[in-house]
Amino acid sequence: MVRSVFEKSDAIGLVAEVFRELGYEGASMSEITARTKLSKGSLYHFFPGGKEEMAAEIMANIDAWFVTEMFRPLEEDEPRAAIARMWETTDSYFRSGRRICLIGAFALDETRDRFSGTIRGYFHRWIEALAGALIKAGLRGSEAKALAEEAVVGIQGALTLARALGDDTIFGRTLTRLKRGLESALE
């Protein structure tokens, strides 16, 4: 069989999973072909720019997903409902802490230099969108900004510790704590 009706969007998802497991440098082309079952021919057909283009498209994909599912709702919808949905979206996207944040992982080593704009933009927009929703819900700007930052910091930290400790419960516990923190500030 020479043609398996893979679409580029399928490829993005499959390759993303490999980057998530191995990191940018750890994900060699041979590991990517082995784990995705996509040949080099297919991969370079979809991503002529190689690994760098794969990573860039994956990040753009993730970013677009968050914009649609989380940032724009926070910016445009009724703030309390959007915030409530944010916690659910976060828990399900990160599979209760069993899935890491690829954009956060890329930020830690020199991979960051290749994608600094996307990385900065993702976290900046998350914090700004949440802070904006908190302001619409009645908080002062300074308090909203601090709480939004605290939430995103907590999510990232909990993802790191969930992996580091092999603990399936810390992520959910952290989300619950952060959610209560916001709710008590909004009372």
Place this chain on the structure above:
Amino acid sequence: MVRSVFEKSDAIGLVAEVFRELGYEGASMSEITARTKLSKGSLYHFFPGGKEEMAAEIMANIDAWFVTEMFRPLEEDEPRAAIARMWETTDSYFRSGRRICLIGAFALDETRDRFSGTIRGYFHRWIEALAGALIKAGLRGSEAKALAEEAVVGIQGALTLARALGDDTIFGRTLTRLKRGLESALE
């Protein structure tokens, strides 16, 4: 010149910096030799086991440093003073957020599988040591554990966001917030 009076402890520090910048997979032997100015001869003399041994010794070194400077003081010294010192030690070790946590970074990709014991031990002891100090300072066990976990989660998250946003202020701001959280619980 053929002998430069390098000691193994010097080598550990130099190589650690390369792993911190490039990650485990990104730190190739040629990059390590280029950045440390240590030849392959020297590196394999100090670390016959190659990259894996380098990383293992670096992590053991970091762990030992934290045990001496932070965990044991939390476990043995007067708790409030030890906690106060913990914040200072954390800020100076991570250079106000400009330096990442290598052990946290290793936790995120498959590098974790090589060193899972050390990684888990490091974070577990940090949380346990801090929780123990909080209990000695008068908190209930459950509250102490939750606050200790919150502190270590926040530190890791702030390190990620400091790098991701290129923001030199978020780490200090987070430490201050976490510190106040503990203090108000101890009042």
Place this chain on the structure above:
DNA sequence: GATCTTATAAACCGATCGGTCTATTAAATA
């Protein structure tokens, strides 16, 4: 049905990978 495009497979490429080995020399020991 002929042609063209899209997708796949895999042989192949030079460069770099992690690691070994030999040579050399400074310091320690006898």
Place this chain on the structure above:
DNA sequence: TATTTAATAGACCGATCGGTTTATAAGATC
């Protein structure tokens, strides 16, 4: 002073790296 050990430099090795190319065949278009 002779000998051994610790440390360094770098040539060298097979394997793997990211990437290119050629071949082939399944849809799509005409």
